[in-house]
Amino acid sequence: MNIAILHYSVPPIVGGVESVIAHHAKLMSADGHSVRLVAARGESLSGKVPLTIIPLADSRHARVAEMKDQLDRGEVTQDFESLRDELAGQLQAVLSGVDVLIAHNVCSLNKNLALTAALHQLHVARTQRVPRLILWHHDLAWTTPRYRPELHDGHPWDLLKTAWPEAVQVTVSEARQDELSDLMKIKKSKIHVIPNGVDVGRFLKLEEQTLEYIQKLNLLQASPLLLLPVRITPRKNIELALQVLAALRNDFPSAQMVVTGPLGPHNSANLQYFKKLNLIRDELGLNSSVHFLAELTNEYIPDPVISDFYKLADALLLPSFEEGFGIPILEAGLAGIPVFCSDISPLKKLGVEFANYFSPEADPNVVAKMMAGHFTNDKLFGLRASVREHFTWERIYAARIAPLLK
Numbered sequence: 001m002n003i004a005i006l007h008y009s010v011p012p013i014v015g016g017v018e019s020v021i022a023h024h025a026k027l028m029s030a031d032g033h034s035v036r037l038v039a040a041r042g043e044s045l046s047g048k049v050p051l052t053i054i055p056l057a058d059s060r061h062a063r064v065a066e067m068k069d070q071l072d073r074g075e076v077t078q079d080f081e082s083l084r085d086e087l088a089g090q091l092q093a094v095l096s097g098v099d100v101l102i103a104h105n106v107c108s109l110n111k112n113l114a115l116t117a118a119l120h121q122l123h124v125a126r127t128q129r130v131p132r133l134i135l136w137h138h139d140l141a142w143t144t145p146r147y148r149p150e151l152h153d154g155h156p157w158d159l160l161k162t163a164w165p166e167a168v169q170v171t172v173s174e175a176r177q178d179e180l181s182d183l184m185k186i187k188k189s190k191i192h193v194i195p196n197g198v199d200v201g202r203f204l205k206l207e208e209q210t211l212e213y214i215q216k217l218n219l220l221q222a223s224p225l226l227l228l229p230v231r232i233t234p235r236k237n238i239e240l241a242l243q244v245l246a247a248l249r250n251d252f253p254s255a256q257m258v259v260t261g262p263l264g265p266h267n268s269a270n271l272q273y274f275k276k277l278n279l280i281r282d283e284l285g286l287n288s289s290v291h292f293l294a295e296l297t298n299e300y301i302p303d304p305v306i307s308d309f310y311k312l313a314d315a316l317l318l319p320s321f322e323e324g325f326g327i328p329i330l331e332a333g334l335a336g337i338p339v340f341c342s343d344i345s346p347l348k349k350l351g352v353e354f355a356n357y358f359s360p361e362a363d364p365n366v367v368a369k370m371m372a373g374h375f376t377n378d379k380l381f382g383l384r385a386s387v388r389e390h391f392t393w394e395r396i397y398a399a400r401i402a403p404l405l406k
Contacts, residue, residue: 087118
């Protein structure tokens with residue numbers, strides 16, 4: 001469908017709302033919608049997300065600023081009415097053919113009440129086909145003390161605390177939902193809560209190859225995600241890691257593991273070992289939970305991509321029978337993730353009292369219980385898991401925004 005997103009400004013203008021708008025627009029466009037931005041300042045996000053500029057929509061326009069000074073004193077003048085009517089005409093032209101209009105903060109803040117009133121005039125008058133209106137409230141002027149001296153009884157200020165007929169109300173948090181419900185005297189069930197999110201790839205500065213793995217393997221759904229950064233060779237004892245993961249999933253059903261290394265290059269028996277591991281994975285029902293990157297590529301995986309997996313992982317699992325040194329212990333330390341490894345001498349020399357040890361011959365259930373205890377009590381893991389489950393932009397769009405548009 002054709003979607004327009006309205007605000008005073010859009011990126012590259014810096015602001016929290018502007019950032020949210022950029023994510024929304026990109027996600028909607030990627031989902032097949034035709035998206036356009038409508039604002040006074042900013043730039044098109046891409047050829048697929050153009051910007052229509054309406055200068056009078058700016059909160060900083062000279063005429064708007066002069067009008068706001070009058071309104072702040074409680075004066076509704078001809079300046080306000082002229083601006084409202086001009087904006088109504090411009091909006092009507094811009095919104096021709098639009099199916100859904102999403103207005104961010106325009107109908108909850110008094111930054112440009114002429115724009116608010118113009119949008120209300122079009123919405124209520126319905127002199128022609130108008131888009132379905134979604135009012136997205138990040139902030140509420142009437143419930144914020146610093147705005148109260150600028151607000152007065154009557155029109156147009158009451159537009160900011162009145163439930164517009166047939167408009168969809170959205171707030172960014174339960175707290176804002178409570179405020180809006182009290183302010184507009186409407187049931188909370190009539191107000192959608194759609195939180196802001198995080199862009200995992202951008203925040204963690206992940207490589208494009210890593211992002212492809214994340215999408216293909218659904219890694220952001222892992223809770224926890226275990227990392228085994230080793231070559232596929234028998235001395236790495238990967239079969240124990242598979243058995244541990246299977247047992248861990250009794251307590252953490254969404255647990256997954258990534259094995260980053262290729263087959264060992266110097267022994268043909270490694271191919272038979274890999275086949276054995278695949279049989280074990282199948283027998284344990286881990287086909288969608290254990291990911292061998294060697295199955296996805298025959299090429300060398302660059303160090304920056306391996307580093308990315310340390311950023312994504314919740315723990316390092318290293319059950320080796322033998323190691324000459326054990327560099328993953330050091331890498332895990334720099335990445336700030338817990339280490340669960342075999343109690344062989346080289347690894348104990350590196351992990352000292354900071355790692356969690358078990359015998360490479362250990363009962364997998366015992367190792368899994370040790371790990372489960374850690375994850376159950378680790379608040380940092382709990383927060384990381386919660387963010388991945390509820391607050392990535394992809395999850396928010398799929399679970400809350402896409403259904404709202406439909």
